[in-house]
Amino acid sequence: MSEESSKRDYRDTVFLPKTDFPMKAGLPAKEPGILARWEDERLYQKLRESRAGREKFILHDGPPYANGNIHIGHALNKVLKDAVVRTQSLLGKDAPYVPGWDCHGLPIEWKVEEKYRKKKLNKDEVPAREFRAECREYAAEWVDVQREQFKRLGVAGEWDKPYLTMAPDAEAGIVTELLKFAETGQLYRGAKPVMWSPVEKTALAEAEVEYEDITSTQIDVAFEIVECPNVPELVGAHAVIWTTTPWTIPVNQALSYGPEIDYVIAEELDDSAERTGRKFLVATDLYESFRQRMQIDGKRERSFATLEFVFGGALEGTLCRHPMHHLGGFYAEPRPMLPGDFVTTDSGTGLVHMAPDHGEDDFDLCKAHGLNPKFVVDADGRYREDWEWLPRTDERSGSVINPKFNAPDGPICSDLREAGALLSASADYEHSYPHSWRSKAKVIYRCTPQWFVPMDKPKEHIFPKTREEKRWEDEGGPHNDAGPISDHPTLRETAMAEIEKTRFVPAKGKNRIGSMVQGKPDWVLSRQRAWGVPITLFVDRKTGEYLVDAAVNARIIEAVHAEGVDGWCEENAAAILGPDYNPDDYEMIADILDVWFDSGCTHAFVLESDNWPDLQSPADLYLEGSDQHRGWFQSSLVESCATRGKAPYKAVLTHGFTMAADGRKMSKSLGNTIDPLKVMEEYGADIIRLWALSVDYTEDHRIGPEILKGVADQYRKLRNTFRYMLGALEGFDEAERVDVSDMPELERYMLSLLGALDAKMRRAVDDFDFNTYTRALVDFMNEDLSAFFFDIRKDRLYCDAPDGLERRAYRTVLDTLFHALIRYAAPVLVFTAEEIWGTRYPEGGSVHLLALQDVPDAEADAARWDSLRALRERVTEAIEPLRREKTIRSGLEAEVTVPASAVPEGFSAADLAELFITGTVTLGDGASITVAKTTDAKCGRCWRLLPEVTEDGDLCGRCETVVAEMDGAA
Structure with a gap:
């Protein structure tokens, strides 16, 4: 050359x-x-x-909320x-x-109200239609904003025709589903304690509540025993209750004890260790913690002498009197002691005060003994004006969620102390407490008339039996993991059976939603707000029964189709009822539906709608965050099981929450x-x-x-x-x-x-x-x-x-x-x-x-290639020190010797040099890999250092052939 x-x-x-x-x-x-x-x-x-x-x-x-x-x-x-x-x-x-959006409910109504609050206006003075129009406009604006943001993420879909729960077709679809509940007897109006937001003045669903750690006032209050048939010596003693909600004492109607719990009578001692004659009844297992809480004006603990023990069952028939009995009226009525299987010795005194207005266990136990709620706390969390103790007109009145109202020096504790009934009070009890996830304010349990869907009411098959249901009958009835389901399954049983048929990703989601549905109370459908789908029921003023008439229901649906939620109004009542009914005989329900009912119906007015013919029901997949086990997944399941007898989905996928890089929850304040x-x-x-x-x-x-x-x-x-x-x-x-x-x-x-x-x-x-x-x-x-x-x-x-x-x-x-x-x-x-x-x-x-x-x-042969790649990595590691020392500039300058025993069968030395990207490879007898700088010359075209190249810049045989062909072609 x-x-x-x-x-x-x-x-x-x-x-x-x-x-x-x-x-x-x-x-x-x-x-x-x-x-x-x-x-x-x-x-x-x-x-x-x-x-x-x-x-x-x-x-x-x-559907996400259209609000930001x-x-x-x-x-x-x-x-x-x-x-x-x-x-x-x-x-x-x-x-x-x-795609779809949830457009009703508090998230949007709350934002619109903020505009009024900033202007110091009362939204309740605005005509309902006008207020709803503002809510609709607000939601529409954010739908447009979020739509563009989701599209910007590259999400493909029917963006020009999404579903909106505030669209008239959707609102009519939601009403249609509600009326199915009514027509099949799956609605009732009742008074039960529900989670209530005094700030937002409405009942809340479980999914609208989050729990935060707070510090509350804890108090011990003495109720004097005035009658005890089985233990006469208890008369004159005081049954002691412990609570972290002092504001519920003004609504106390009873005390509850554990029938299987042992109690002790303890007599107070004075400074000289003499008996004062004042006796207290507490659970034996909680006596020591009770004693430690007892103080005199916060200065020192009281001393006690234990007298005798009382078996809980002996408290049957015992009557107490309320500490504020001197106010007369409601407070003068005796307070019975009632057996409660929910009473434990985990904390407190082993005696629980019962306020049926403000607790589920309280309500159920008191109702079973003829004690009914008094409805004394208004929507804003204050006592009624006519209430004997702390009426809202009282200068000391305040919201029951106000810490000052419940403080050790607040009006309730002060009055109890003056009555000689407050044994201890301290503002140091740390615990988890429910809050509204929108307003972030504390919620309360408040008994109000609401509309419910019963979870445990047996019902006939409303819809044609499926082949599977007929098979169940042939095989002795349907079953789920909990055992046989009755011939007329309850809504809970139907939902639990459908959960078993559903695929959950991850699988733990099945247990999560299953436990929630298993313990789910009757579904509270009603909300006392303005922006939402109305509960379109006419209630007979004499009987209290809601009207079920197919023709009337058809007119209701038609009115909502035509005017949206505004179609349900007093002006349309006569036309909707038709000639067979007198509007004066019926109450037109003003409450709106829980927004979870709205979104729970989407399978009906979206998947089954002619508006989107590409869709079908049930869906193959629902996908949301894990919090939706108690939200959309559950409301959709219960709604569909109630109206169709089956789940609206075949599979449910849940994702976790996105945290900050350090694992903490994301927060603007942080x-x-x-x-x-x-x-x-x-x-x-x-x-x-x-x-x-x-x-x-x-x-x-x-x-x-x-x-x-x-x-x-x-x-x-x-x-x-x-x-x-x-x-x-x-x-x-x-x-x-x-x-x-x-x-x-x-x-x-x-x-x-x-x-x-x-x-x-x-x-x-x-x-x-x-x-x-x-x-x-x-x-x-x-x-x-x-x-x-x-x-x-x-x-x-x-x-x-x-x-x-x-x-x-x-x-x-x-x-x-x-x-x-x-x-x-x-x-x-x-x-x-x-x-x-x-x-x-x-x-x-x-x-x-x-x-x-x-x-x-x-x-x-994957194993053979895996072995070769492992050897290749070892060779690369062996070459690297020479590269760092600049002895060689690349593996092409390396002469490598590898153990012959490490080379998979069928690879020649030339193959290995090509695969390892080295100058040459020699198969050695040793166990180690050695590397040396080659003395071969470098090809001027491919830069490989090969024995066949006699001088740097010359060409190897391959390159010489390729260049010759190229030169000849030129």
Whole structure:
């Protein structure tokens, strides 16, 4: 070879990857343009058309409240839903997505009221129609805002036609469902204690309540025993109760004892240890803690002498008198001591004061003994004006949730102390207490007339029996895990049986919702607010029964269809009732429905509606946060079981909550919130999606600035891997394709890995396991491709002849990999995948119209290759010290000796040098790996150092042949 040729620059003869796909993503600027193109091209509609007639998969969207910008929890939720829909579509299914919004209820009404409060106006003075119109306008504004924010996340769906619970069709649908309850006798009006917000002046559902730790006043109060048939010596003694809600003492009607509990009579001692004659009755097991609480004006503990023990059952028939008996009237009535199986010796005194207005156990026990609620606390949490003690007109009156009202020096404790009944009072009791999750104010149990759905009322089959129900009858009746279900199952039994049939992801969700439904009290449907769907019932003023008339119900539904909730009004009463009924004879219910009833009906007015013909019921999947076991999952289940006898879903998926990077709950006050809108401004939506689909959503998970930086770095690696593939495949056509049987073993091994990945990805789709799905994709692209396959084969790509079998085989596998990986990536990186696909196929339509393809069958000895890759890692580790010392600049300069015993069968020394990317490899007899710098010269084109190259800059045999062919062609 001449000296002139040895100095030639061969860079123009190397086949380097070529692509216009930029390394820098620029997602914040690029993604909105892709979104606009999707809208212009009607991509979602095209997808529906392409999947028409295929097997359906229906994910039913749980409606978020339309009242503010989206937060990171919204982002996670919507991305998960979008991933479900897109991956099911990848499987070739018809998976439509109709988003929805919950538009009624306190979240919106509260915001509208804030406007009035700021102007010092009373919203109750505003006409109801006008107020509701403002609520509707407020909700509509936020629907539009959130819609654009969800779309910006890359969530595809029927955004031009979502469902809104405030749409007249939806409101009429909700009324239709309510009237089904009425027609089948599954509604009753009753007075029970319910959780009530004095601030919001309405009953609350369990799902609207959160628990916070607070410090309360705890008091011990003495009730004088005036009659005790079984233990006469107790007359004159005092039964002691302990409570952390002093405000309930003014409504006390009884005391409860444990029939199986042992009690002790303790007599107070004075400073001289003499008996004072004042005796107290407390549980024996709680005597010591009671004694420690007893103080005299906070100065010292009282001393006691124990006299005798009393078995709880002996307290039957005992009567006490209220400490404020001197007020007369209600307080002069004797207070019976009643047996209660809920009384324990865990804390307190073993005696519980009963206020049926303000406790579930209290209500049930007192009602069983003829003691009824007095309804003395008004909606704002204050006592009635005509109440004997602390009326709202009293200068000492106040809200019962006001700490000052309940304080040791507050009016209740002060009056009890003056009456000689307050034995102890301290504002130091720490415990968990329910609060409204909207106003953050404490709630109370308050007995008011409400509308309920009974959970335990046996009912006939309302709808035609299914084949399964008929089979149950043939086999002796339906069963669930709790045992046989009665011939006429209760709503609770039906719901529990349906839970058993439902798939829960994760599986622990079944136990969670099951325990909640098992212990669920009768469902309180009514709310005393303005913005919501009315309880469209006419109640006979004489009998108290609600009217059930199919013709009247049809007119009710028609009125709501025509005017929305405004159609239920006094002005329309006569027309709705028709000629057979006198409006003066009926009360037109003014309460509205619990918003959980609204959302619980969505399966009826969305999935079964002609408005969205692509949908069907039951849904394949409901997906929400884990708090919805007591919310939407449960209300939907109970509503559907009551009206259809079955669950509205086949599967339920729940995700955990997003926490700050340090594991704490996100809070604006702590400054640790992550705003998804700002993340999209800085990084782009694909980064949020990659984060959301990488975390283990089944548990609580974290996000923070450093976490997002890590996700962005992961994204860059994925993007660059696709960029390499685009460049490496430049100009690839079918004529270049190589059959699998003709491929080198490495290519066949990579196709076998792709086959394993494909199976893993499909399983992950079936399991809704996006953590596994995304991580499997990332690991494959980073570890199997970039760090292994691409690294090894770049020499073949750059330097082999274009028509060489090895290069063609490599490019064939690259093409197969590209088509599989771009499809896997599309549900995760929706914008980037579209950009990648469009770069390779500018006229190829959208990547999101594609379905998964079968990957080629290729067999490879996985264990053999695993062993080789492990050896390759050892070689790399052995070379690294020489690189750090700059003895060599790359593995191509290394002469490596490896133990022959460590080399899998069938790999030659030349194979190993290519796979390890080293100069040469020698098989040795020892057990260690040795590395030395080669003395071979470097090829001027491929830069490999080989014995056949006599001088640096000369060409190896392969490169000489390729260059000669290129020169000849030129």
